[in-house]
Amino acid sequence: MATTPADPDRPERTQPRTASDAVVAHLEELIFDGSYAAGDSLPSEAELAIQLKVSRLTVREGVRSLAARGLVEVSHGRRPVVTATNATQLRDFFSSSVRRDAGGLLELLEVRLAIEVHAAELAARNATPPQIDSLAADLQAMTDATDEETFTAADMRFHHGITEASGNRMISLLVEGMADPLRVGRLKSLHGYLQGTPDLGDLLDEHRLILEKITARDAAGAARAMRKHLATTRRDLLRSFG
Template structure:
């Protein structure tokens, strides 16, 4: 199961062994890790090294500590990319336009995938969100429905990497979305335009037409990106 460690940077080697156990299937999502005492015994290292390794694994989002229960491999990783991406975003002094560019690159093809894999139940949910985007008098509800609409498309792609990447990108965009929508909606005719764009995406998904769906998403993102240029 484990191999004794006899080298420098001990905690990094502890991490490496745990990662290898995930790769070979010994550890799976939701599995409980051995206790600190057992890890010390199996790996023949100090408890300090074990704690350093576990703390590092918690920081990167691979392991979670449940109070009074022990350490577990995480079952959900939907928010695990947000922290490192947000730090990189701030340190690199990136602009929101860069996020929108990568979102466009990924999301257009994601919509094509989703059109081939989306279920009838998911389409019903998308229709409900679309109705909120079109008719709600509450802008806050429209923002939530808009985000959920795009996330629903990612989920329908059935590609877990895409879901996590777009979820992290969307979280980074939160602080810009309200201001951008405000700028877009200054022009009264844009309300109907935004609703039509979402409707076109929905129709592409419902018709199971990858070209139609992805082109509708591209038109929508090209339109909204124009209002992020000054952020």
């Protein structure tokens, strides 16, 4: 019984069981159909309570659910604000998964590899000149970095820049969501580097090669270079655990 085969009866969509679920469904509808765009304020809790004929408390629960799912943002004294699609939900999922099972870190790395390799491929095809310039700047920052914090920051900007250059926002969001859980591992790995084999040069060369291939619009080459780079990263991460 791994997957749910075929529930005979499930009027989920049509008939929310609880009143607060109905609130959630209602607000979702308003957001999804564009009645409220990103940045807009929702009606106040009191107003919604009147409109939907439930108590303010019930509205609060619904809004709270949406907030937990990253669809809206609430802050004291202000009305709830609809947020743009963002990576908080993904970040939350990935970090939860890893916190509950440390083994998930390697699996996550594997996924990142798959996605970023593809991103590099797409970037080679779709990157705009300004995006390429930006990548070059990040690379330069990595080269010039004297402390590992600056280095790592530039490194992450570089990778993030590639996902953006891929032109696929879903990829950007996914990689962004994975960044947090992976950062821990990355720092450890870097430490291993700086103490053991302080060969940051290799890392830089790998980045350079990726950028080169993207600039040359060589999709297959970019994918290959990225794959190689991430294989290195994974190896270092594994080593830092042994």
